[in-house]
Each structure stands twice: as structure tokens, then as C-alpha cells.
Amino acid sequence: MIGRANVSSAAPALRASSGLLLVALAVLPLVGCETTSSRQIQPAERSPLGRQSLQWLERVTWGANTASAGELLDLGEERFLERQLYPGAAPSTFQVAALDVGQRPLDRLVMELEQQRKEADAMTDDEQKKAAQQAYQQALTRVANEAASRSLLRDLYSPNQLQEQLTWFWFNHFNVFLYKGNLRAMVGDFEEHAIRPHALGRFRDLLISTMRHPAMLRYLDNEQNAVGHINENYARELMELHTLGVNGGYAQRDVQELARVLTGLGINASDKTPNVRPQLKAQYVRDGLFEFNPNRHDYGDKELLGQRIRGRGLAEIDEVAQLLARHPSTAQFVSRKLAVYFVADDPPKPLVERMAATFQGSDGDIAATLRTMFRSPEFAASLGGKFKDPVHYVVSAVRFAYDGKPILNALPMINWLNRLGEPLYGRPTPDGYPLTQTAWASAGQMTARFEVAKLIGNSSAGLFKPSGPDAVEQPAFPQMASALYYETVAQTLDPSTRQALDVARSPQEWNIFLLASPEFMYR
Amino acid sequence: MNRRQLLALSAALPLAAAYGRLYAVPSAPGKLLVVFLRGGYDATNFLIPVASEFYYEARPNIAIRRPGSAPNAALALDANWALHPSLRETIYPMFLQGQVAFVPFCGTDDLTRSHFETQDSLELGQPLEGSRDFQSGFLNRLTDVLRGRQPIAFTEQLPLILRGDKDVPNMALRSLGKPGIDSRQSAIIAGMYQRTALASPVKQGFGLRDEVMHAMEPEMEAANRGAITAKGFELEARRIATLMAEKFDIGFVDVGGWDTHVGEGGATGYLAGRLDELGRGLCAIAREMGARWPETVLVVISEFGRTFRENGNRGTDHGHGSVYWVMGGAIKGGRIAGDQVDLTPATLFQNRDYPVLNDYRAVFAGLFARMYSLNSTQLSQVFPKASAKEIGLL
Numbered sequence: 001m002i003g004r005a006n007v008s009s010a011a012p013a014l015r016a017s018s019g020l021l022l023v024a025l026a027v028l029p030l031v032g033c034e035t036t037s038s039r040q041i042q043p044a045e046r047s048p049l050g051r052q053s054l055q056w057l058e059r060v061t062w063g064a065n066t067a068s069a070g071e072l073l074d075l076g077e078e079r080f081l082e083r084q085l086y087p088g089a090a091p092s093t094f095q096v097a098a099l100d101v102g103q104r105p106l107d108r109l110v111m112e113l114e115q116q117r118k119e120a121d122a123m124t125d126d127e128q129k130k131a132a133q134q135a136y137q138q139a140l141t142r143v144a145n146e147a148a149s150r151s152l153l154r155d156l157y158s159p160n161q162l163q164e165q166l167t168w169f170w171f172n173h174f175n176v177f178l179y180k181g182n183l184r185a186m187v188g189d190f191e192e193h194a195i196r197p198h199a200l201g202r203f204r205d206l207l208i209s210t211m212r213h214p215a216m217l218r219y220l221d222n223e224q225n226a227v228g229h230i231n232e233n234y235a236r237e238l239m240e241l242h243t244l245g246v247n248g249g250y251a252q253r254d255v256q257e258l259a260r261v262l263t264g265l266g267i268n269a270s271d272k273t274p275n276v277r278p279q280l281k282a283q284y285v286r287d288g289l290f291e292f293n294p295n296r297h298d299y300g301d302k303e304l305l306g307q308r309i310r311g312r313g314l315a316e317i318d319e320v321a322q323l324l325a326r327h328p329s330t331a332q333f334v335s336r337k338l339a340v341y342f343v344a345d346d347p348p349k350p351l352v353e354r355m356a357a358t359f360q361g362s363d364g365d366i367a368a369t370l371r372t373m374f375r376s377p378e379f380a381a382s383l384g385g386k387f388k389d390p391v392h393y394v395v396s397a398v399r400f401a402y403d404g405k406p407i408l409n410a411l412p413m414i415n416w417l418n419r420l421g422e423p424l425y426g427r428p429t430p431d432g433y434p435l436t437q438t439a440w441a442s443a444g445q446m447t448a449r450f451e452v453a454k455l456i457g458n459s460s461a462g463l464f465k466p467s468g469p470d471a472v473e474q475p476a477f478p479q480m481a482s483a484l485y486y487e488t489v490a491q492t493l494d495p496s497t498r499q500a501l502d503v504a505r506s507p508q509e510w511n512i513f514l515l516a517s518p519e520f521m522y523r
Numbered sequence: 524m525n526r527r528q529l530l531a532l533s534a535a536l537p538l539a540a541a542y543g544r545l546y547a548v549p550s551a552p553g554k555l556l557v558v559f560l561r562g563g564y565d566a567t568n569f570l571i572p573v574a575s576e577f578y579y580e581a582r583p584n585i586a587i588r589r590p591g592s593a594p595n596a597a598l599a600l601d602a603n604w605a606l607h608p609s610l611r612e613t614i615y616p617m618f619l620q621g622q623v624a625f626v627p628f629c630g631t632d633d634l635t636r637s638h639f640e641t642q643d644s645l646e647l648g649q650p651l652e653g654s655r656d657f658q659s660g661f662l663n664r665l666t667d668v669l670r671g672r673q674p675i676a677f678t679e680q681l682p683l684i685l686r687g688d689k690d691v692p693n694m695a696l697r698s699l700g701k702p703g704i705d706s707r708q709s710a711i712i713a714g715m716y717q718r719t720a721l722a723s724p725v726k727q728g729f730g731l732r733d734e735v736m737h738a739m740e741p742e743m744e745a746a747n748r749g750a751i752t753a754k755g756f757e758l759e760a761r762r763i764a765t766l767m768a769e770k771f772d773i774g775f776v777d778v779g780g781w782d783t784h785v786g787e788g789g790a791t792g793y794l795a796g797r798l799d800e801l802g803r804g805l806c807a808i809a810r811e812m813g814a815r816w817p818e819t820v821l822v823v824i825s826e827f828g829r830t831f832r833e834n835g836n837r838g839t840d841h842g843h844g845s846v847y848w849v850m851g852g853a854i855k856g857g858r859i860a861g862d863q864v865d866l867t868p869a870t871l872f873q874n875r876d877y878p879v880l881n882d883y884r885a886v887f888a889g890l891f892a893r894m895y896s897l898n899s900t901q902l903s904q905v906f907p908k909a910s911a912k913e914i915g916l917l
Contacts, residue, residue: 221784221836229835233784236637236841246640252873255636421679428779429561431639434680438658441721442681443728444694447702450712454703500715509708516712518719 046073048487053077055383055492058523059342060084060374061161063396065403066484068161081374084162085200085367102150106189106214107288110269113139113185140184147188148424149410155395157406166199166366167191168391169341171425172432174210174242176219178425183215187425190215203334203364204325207242211317214267214289220430223266225259226296235259237430239324248329250305257302261309261316264297283313325364331356337435339373343382345436351378386523387437390420393449396523397456397515398463401478407463408474416452421445441521450516457511478511493519552820552853552894552917553672554767556774556808557662557684559646560801560825562781563638565794565839566846567831567877570625570859574603575866581832585789585839595790600625604859609795613802614848617809621857622850624916628863628880629847630827636841638782641826646684648884650908661887662773663687664905669895672772675731677763685775692727694735696762702732738765753807760804764811767819778804781825785836805850817852820894820917822887828877831866844877847886849916860914861886885912893917 049057049069057064057072060081072080104112116139120132155164171191178184194213198206210216217223220234235258240246268274268291276284280294292314299311307323309316324330335355339347351373358372359365373379388396394416398407407413417423422440427433434440455461457478465473493501497517504510514520572578573589587607590599597605598615604625606615617623632651633644644651648661662684666674676685676693685691704712709729716725739762753761756778767774780797787794805823809816824847829839850856862880864870872878888902888911902911 224785224836226835231784231834231836231838232840240635240637240640246635246637252634252636429638438686439680441724442676443690443692443724443731444679444681445728446721446725447694447704447728447732450704450709451702454708494715494718496717497715500711503711512704512708513711513715517715518721521721 049073049484051488051492052383054488055523056380058396059379059383059386062155062165062392063399063523064484064489065399066482067404069484069488081371084160085371085374087160087163087200102188102192105288106186106193107269109143109189110182110185110214110289111271113143113182114269117182140182144178144184144187144425145411145414147191148414150188151191151424152395152410152413153407155391156399162370163196163199166370167196168424169338170195170199170206172427173337174206174216175427175430175432176215176425177428179428181218183219183425186213186215186218189213191425198366200367200370201365203330203359203366204321206366207325208318208321210242211238211265211321212287212290214269217265217267217290222262225263225265227260227263227298230256230259230263232256232259235262238262241430241432243324243333244327244329245333248327248333254304257304257309258320260298260300260302261304261320264293264295264313265317266291266293266296268293280313285314326360328356328360331359331364335359335369338369340435342370342373342386343379344385345387345438348378351376384522387441388521388523389433389435389440390417390422390449391424392523393521394420394452394456397453397520400484401456401480401511401515402463402476403479403482403484405476405479408466409463411467412455412462416455420448420452449521453515454512457513457515458508477507480511480514481507489519493517552818552851554772554774554812554815554819555662555665555894556763556767556776556819556821558805558821558823559642559682559684559775559777560781560823561638561642561777561779562783562825563641563827563829563841564781564797564825564845565783565787566627566825566828566844567839568787568789568794569607569798570600570627570846571597571605571607572603572866573597573599573605577867578831583833584837585787585833587790593790601859603863607795607798608790609799610802613799613806617806617850618857622809622852622854624849624854624856624858624860626847626849626861626881626886626914626916627859628844628877629861629883629886630843630845630877630879630881631883632879634843636827636843638826638841643683645824645826645883646682648684648887648906657683657686659687660684661884661905662775663689663691665891666691666773668897668901668904669773673770674773675766675771675775677759677766677774677776682775682777690723690727692724692731694728694731696735696759696766699735699739699762702736734770735766738769753803756800756804757807760807761811764808767808768812768815783829783838784834784840785838787838809850809852812852819851820854820890821848821850822890823848823850824883830875831871831877832875842876843872844879847883849890854916856916860916861912881912881914882909884909886914889913890916 049072053072054064056077057068061068075083113136117136120129120136123129123132158164174195176183176187176190178187190213194209198209220237221231222234225231225234232255236255238258239248239250239254244250267289268286269289273286274293274295276293276295283294285292294313297313301311302309304320304323305327309319332352336347336352339352339355343351354376355369355372359369362368394413398413414423422433460476464476465471497519500513500517501510504513568585568587571587579586588596590597590605595608598608598611599605600618606618614623631641631645633641635641646660647655647657649655649659660683662674663686666672667687667689674685674689674691676682676691677696678693679695681691681693713726713729716722763774763776778801783794805821808821812819825845828842828845830842834840864878864880868874870878884906888906888909891897891905892902892911894917
């Protein structure tokens with residue numbers, strides 16, 4: 001299916017091109033890796049994937065394609081799952097060399113953009129100023145789009161499919177919104193350095209890395225939170241949304257106390273260091289844009305969830321992170337949310353209990369908690385029953401439609417996600433996008449989804465048009481009537497869906513009906 | 524007979540009689556539009572307690588000046604209350620014409636101070652004690668009780684408030700484009716869903732799409748002729764009014780951007796801008812509803828008020844009691860309604876926020892009782908274990 005020749009012949013044409021193109025180029029070796037197994041054993045030599053395995057694959061990955069189906073046939077569920085739970089480091093070929101987001105450390109990127117903003121603001125000529133301010137805004141948007149492109153390309157082509165799903169899941173759990181302040185410059189780094197490395201790791205590490213990231217400190221106003229000028233916003237969401245859950249057993253007083261603990265945690269995007277009182281100077285910490293400023297910290301003792309926190313500076317943060325991460329309510333809250341995402345909108349209570357037990361017994365080991373879930377009978381019984389949220393819908397559609405032919409531009413996908421109401425980094429509120437069918441399957445949303453099905457099924461829709469002035473669009477067409485379709489997918493379709501496919505008047509329309517079918521809406 | 528007298532008279536008469544003749548409509552105000560300000564808007568800087576010294580002490584940087592004391596001062600409504608100056612050309616004249624009433628100290632007893640938790644409990648409208656059914660919002664239950672009234676959500680997602688036994692269509696009106704799926708394809712796609720759980724939303728979605736496109740034809744034509752069109756919420760509001768006037772009876776829309784923890788501004792600034800846009804939009808609805816406006820009741824709600832004192836960042840944090848607005852061409856407006864209390868440190872809730880003296884379920888129940896002549900059994904279906912509170916809005 002995904003011939004090597006197909007991939008390598010496309011490569012030379014890509015080489016001379018712009019940023020996004022290089023991303024696509026960089027993923028090519030990965031696609032190679034992923035397909036190795038399927039090349040070794042010809043599809044004809046073995047029986048095709050069964051219905052149950054297809055649905056299993058749809059859940060563990062961003063959507064079945066030929067390569068992942070081949071790998072599953074080779075490895076079996078057990079070994080496939082272990083590879084996903086404990087993936088190797090992201091391959092070194094996976095570089096995003098030409099993108100601003102990956103190329104420079106965040107502090108340099110943000111400081112350069114800040115410089116650009118200041119220069120624009122200082123201009124005296126109105127027209128020039130307007131143009132310069134516009135250029136600054138466009139620069140921010142470009143960085144955010146590159147981050148989203150990188151994220152989507154990984155969803156499509158990374159061999160570490162589960163890690164990429166969890167990267168989305170945890171970003172959404174620790175949600176930040178790209179249009180607050182200059183967060184467009186930061187969301188990519190937040191995803192890349194605060195979330196992805198810990199997505200299958202220890203929950204406490206994940207929590208701490210979000211607590212120290214400038215995107216979070218800005219989004220929830222903690223950079224404004226200082227002794228005598230308390231701002232509770234982050235403290236509240238930290239317990240309500242990130243750890244204990246709203247009924248997790250904290251009170252307004254705990255919110256106020258946690259806010260005191262968080263004082264002094266902020267951002268410094270200048271090249272200056274603040275004046276710190278001599279006796280506290282040793283406590284000052286700066287790490288990239290992250291800053292702990294002892295002058296702004298409340299050094300009094302606090303009492304959080306019945307526990308005394310001795311006022312002593314940044315070490316309090318690690319202490320409360322530990323306290324929150326080990327709280328039984330957190331084990332429950334996080335386990336249930338994972339089960340909602342991967343099992344069912346209202347997951348069986350016994351399953352959540354067992355996951356929470358694993359979570360607590362392993363000191364918040366996310367991979368171990370997921371293993372309990374994936375190997376449960378409840379998971380097996382739930383297959384095929386989760387309604388795809390828009391990100392799952394769009395990514396799985398592109399994986400299926402261009403099986404093995406890497407796209408060259410992810411901007412059309414970004415546009416589709418906008419249209420479907422679930423853009424990356426685009427949830428304004430800290431609760432993140434909802435994870436259940438009722439939130440995505442209303443009348444208006446179904447209509448919008450069919451419109452997107454038409455765009456994906458009709459033509460290559462710009463996915464193969466590299467960005468850049470001299471870029472030449474590559475010929476491509478969504479090929480969904482594949483061996484995977486005939487051997488496996490077709491067997492899962494209801495007669496009414498086949499009937500619709502039978503009356504399609506063109507290959508395009510056949511694609512549209514398949515993408516619009518009830519079967520394609522679920523994973 | 525002037526307008527006020529007419530309104531006063533019509534309020535005393537069965538409304539169907541008064542307006543039935545004038546506008547040839549079936550009954551009393553039967554059209555309901557709920558506008559949800561998500562994020563907890565700062566009601567204290569919207570409806571300003573100008574009689575309270577404490578207000579000026581508690582908000583040294585963001586308070587709105589007393590009426591007449593400055594060019595951009597608050598707009599006097601009565602001896603105790605005044606309106607934010609950004610509403611000078613929109614809501615203020617409507618208040619003077621008796622088409623707007625405000626209900627301060629209104630809200631829910633939910634004390635989580637969480638946006639999401641409080642929004643959920645408000646939209647569900649169920650008693651706080653006991654388990655909650657997340658598939659049963661109070662507007663859905665109202666629709667169910669009324670029968671024959673067409674509900675709609677003007678939102679991308681179907682909000683909790685309209686989820687439930689009754690299937691409710693939804694469509695966001697911010698940006699509209701010509702559909703790509705043609706009618707033959709729509710029929711084939713709907714056919715695939717016929718025997719699935721999604722049959723109804725799929726069918727409703729195509730139906731609503733066609734209706735909206737039809738209703739928006741005049742607007743599209745005007746735009747094609749190069750007419751200046753409204754932007755943002757005002758544009759959305761006009762479209763809402765068009766659809767509410769033509770076809771729908773119970774509508775819902777939400778407006779975000781009210782969570783003003785930092786730098787909310789005073790007479791000018793961030794909150795002033797949000798209120799200005801909102802005021803223009805709501806005014807446009809009144810205008811576009813035309814002859815249907817006297818049949819309409821529009822209620823503006825929010826999950827909670829904000830802290831009475833400003834915080835360390837010239838903003839405000841999550842509070843408790845809020846101020847609801849009730850608008851309509853035939854309401855008894857021009858008043859501040861419901862139970863009230865003088866604002867002093869001693870009367871604040873938990874020394875922090877507005878108390879809730881007017882439970883939102885009781886207020887809505889009172890309103891619905893008048894609008895739809897519901898009996899107590901019907902009311903208890905909409906709001907279990909709540910009793911209606913009559914504060915004279917209709």
C-alpha cells in the first residue's frame with residue numbers, strides 16, 4: 001500500500017521548500033519506520049485485520065491506516081500496546097528545523113517578538129505604526145500555526161500514536177488559550193516541553209512542569225499574583241480542574257491559601273533582573289522566562305487541605321504539587337477523565353476505581369494507569385462506541401484518505417478544526433474541550449461535520465500545496481477505497497451505509513459518503 | 524393614550540386581548556430569549572450601587588463616578604442605582620421607556636465559585652441537593668411542558684440548558700456560508716442515519732440549515748449590494764432576531780469574555796467595551812423583532828457576580844449574587860425589581876460578595892407562570908422543588 005517508491009519519489013521535490021514542507025520531509029523516515037513491518041510480510045500472506053482489532057486500533061491510535069494495521073498484525077495487541085505505553089524517544093529525524101517554534105528557545109523567541117512589538121508601538125508615523133503592529137500580530141499567528149501544524153503532523157505520522165493522543169489530552173486538561181496576551185508564541189513550547197515529555201510519565205512531574213511554564217502563569221494570571229495583591233484565579237483552577245476536581249474536598253479557604261503559596265511565581269521577558277532584598281537574594285530563580293521573585297512571595301506559613309505548609313519560598317511549590325498529586329481525589333478525578341476520553345462518556349465505576357488504585361499505588365504513573373484501563377474487559381466491551389471529537393474526526397479522516405502519502409501542508413486541517421469548533425489551543429476557558437458525544441453531536445455540529453467531509457473527500461483541498469511563494473502543488477487525491485477498506489472496513493458497514501455508497505455518482509462523492517457515514521463518526 | 528399608559532393597561536388586561544388585536548398574535552408574551560454572559564460579569568460595575576459609600580471605598584481604582592459628578596459618570600436610574608455609562612445610547616433609553624428591568628441580588632445558592640460548576644447547575648435548574656441529571660436543562664423542560672413551541676440554541680454546541688428529552692436544534696450564527704452538501708446528498712446522508720441514535724440531529728440539522736439560509740436571504744442580498752453590515756455580537760443578534768421573529772419561540776445564546784480578574788477598567792476600558800457591544804446587540808434584537816417585540820421576553824443571566832472589593836490587579840474575582848436583566852416590549856420595566864439590601868460590609872455575603880436574595884429558579888418560575896399561565900404542577904416540572912416568586916415583571 002504505502003510503497004517505498006511512492007515516498008522517496010516525492011522527497012526530492014520537497015527539499016527546496018519552506019517551513020511546513022521541511023516538517024513533512026522530516027517525518028518521512030518515520031513513515032518508513034512505521035511501514036517496515038508491513039513490507040516484510042505481504043498482506044496476501046496473512047489474514048486481514050478483524051472487526052474487533054480494527055476498532056481496538058481506532059481507539060489506541062489517532063485512526064487506523066495501513067501501516068498501523070500491519071504493525072498490529074505483526075505484533076499482536078499486547079506488544080503493540082507496550083510499545084505505545086513505553087515509546088522510544090522521539091526519533092532524531094523528527095526535527096522541525098525551519099520552524100520558529102522549534103528552532104529557538106522560548107525566551108529568545110518571546111524576547112525578539114517583544115522587541116518587535118515595542119518598536120512598532122514606538123513608531124510615530126501612523127501608517128507605519130499600523131503596518132508594524134500588524135506585522136507583529138502576523139508573526140505571533142505564524143508561530144501558533146506552525147505549532148499546530150507540527151502537532152497535527154505528529155498526530156498523523158508519529159509512530160508514538162498513544163503519546164500524541166495523550167499530548168492532546170493533557171494539553172486540554174491543563175488548557176491554555178492562544179489568544180490571551182502573547183500566548184500564541186508560547187503554546188507550542190508548552191505542548192513540546194511541559195506536556196509531551198511527561199504525557200506517559202508521572203503525573204506530579206507533568207503538574208510541576210505546567211506550574212512552571214510561562215504559558216500557564218500568564219493564562220491564569222499568576223504572574224499578577226503577589227503578596228498583598230492576591231489573585232486566586234490559578235489557585236482555584238489548579239484544584240478544581242487540574243488535580244482534585246470540583247468536589248474533591250477543598251474549600252474557599254484552601255483556594256486562598258494556595259494562592260498565597262503561588263505568590264511570586266511569574267514571568268520575566270526582559271533582560272533585567274529585579275532588585276531583590278539582600279537577605280532573599282539567594283532565593284531568586286530564573287529559568288528561561290520563568291521567574292520566582294522572592295519580593296513578591298508571601299513567606300508566611302499556610303494551611304492547605306489540613307496540612308501546614310511552612311513559608312520558605314519556591315520549595316513550597318514542589319511540596320503542594322506533591323500534596324495535590326497524591327491526594328486520593330486527584331487519582332479519582334484523573335482516572336475518570338482518562339476513562340471518559342478512552343472508554344466511554346460515562347465510564348463504568350469499577351474500572352475507574354481500579355485505575356485510581358493503580359494511579360495511587362504507582363505514585364501517579366500514567367502509563368501504568370492506562371495499562372489497567374486498556375487491558376480491562378470494560379475497555380474491550382466499549383470498542384466502537386466513542387463518538388469522535390472533531391480532532392479525532394479530522395485526523396483519522398486524513399490518515400485514512402492519504403494512507404502513506406504524507407501531506408505537505410496542515411493549514412487546511414487547522415481551518416477544518418476551526419470550523420468544527422475545536423481548534424488546537426483554541427478553547428478560551430480553562431476547563432478544556434468537553435470529551436463526550438453530547439458536546440459534539442448536536443444538529444448544527446453534524447451539519448458542519450458533513451461540510452468538512454465534503455472538503456476532505458472532494459479533492460486534496462490544499463493539503464499538498466506547500467506554503468511558500470514558489471511552492472508547487474503536488475497532485476494528490478483522497479484514496480479511501482484501499483485494501484484496508486475492502487479487507488476490513490467494508491465488513492463493518494451497515495447495509496444502509498453500503499446503499500449510500502452504491503448510489504455515489506463519482507469517486508469524490510463515494511469518499512464524502514464514507515466520511516459522512518455513522519461508522520466513521522465513532523472510534 | 525401614550526405608550527406607558529398603553530403598557531400599564533395591557534399589563535392589567537389579559538395580554539392576548541391587548542396585543543391580539545394590535546399585532547394579530549396568538550397569546551401573551553410567548554417568545555423567550557435567554558442570553559447567558561459566561562465568565563461571571565461584574566454586575567456591580569454594570570448596575571452601580573451609587574448610594575453606597577462602601578462601594579466607593581471598596582473600588583478605589585475601578586468605581587464608576589456618581590451621576591452628574593463627571594462627564595463619564597454613571598447614568599441615574601433611581602436614588603440607589605445607576606447604569607454603566609457605556610450603555611447611554613442603548614439600554615439606558617430602553618430603561619426610560621420601561622422596556623428593561625434589573626433584578627439585583629439574583630442567582631443561585633451554588634457556592635463553588637467555579638465558572639463551570641455554577642454554569643452547569645444554573646442551566647440544569649435542578650435542586651442543588653441530590654444527584655443531578657446532566658441530560659435535563661430547564662429550558663428543555665419548559666419546552667416539554669409547553670408543547671408546540673419551537674426551541675433553538677444559537678450556539679455551536681447544544682448547551683446544557685436546552686439538553687433533554689425534547690430534541691432541540693442548534694446553529695451558531697456568527698459566520699454563515701453557503702452549504703456545500705446539496706439536497707440530494709443531504710437526503711442520502713440522512714438515510715444512512717435513519718436507524719441510528721443520531722437520526723434526529725442529522726435531520727434537524729439539514730432542516731435548520733435550509734431555514735436559516737432562507738431567512739438570511741434579505742441580509743445576504745443587502746450585503747451583496749454593498750450595504751454596511753453590523754459586526755460581532757450585533758450582527759449575530761440581528762440574525763437571532765430575524766429567526767426568533769419568523770419561526771422560533773424559545774431561544775438561547777451565550778456571550779463570553781466576562782472573567783475580569785485583571786485590569787477590567789472603569790467608565791472606559793475592557794468591561795466598558797464588552798458592555799457597549801452587548802448593549803448594541805440587545806438593542807438590535809429589540810429593533811429587529813419589530814411587531815414581535817411586545818411578545819418577547821429577553822432575560823440576561825450570568826453564573827455569578829464578582830467580589831465587591833476590587834482585587835490587587837484592578838480587577839475582580841469570582842463572587843456570588845449577580846444582576847439579571849429582563850427586557851421586552853410589554854414588560855413592566857423601568858424599575859429595579861426583587862428583594863434588595865443596602866450594601867455595607869455587614870450585608871455582604873461572606874464579607875465578600877452580593878448575597879442572593881432572589882433565587883433564579885423562583886424568579887424564572889414567576890416569569891414563566893405569567894408568560895405561559897403555567898400551573899404549579901407544570902412549574903414543578905420545570906423547576907422541581909422551587910416555588911415561584913412574583914416580582915411584578917409582567
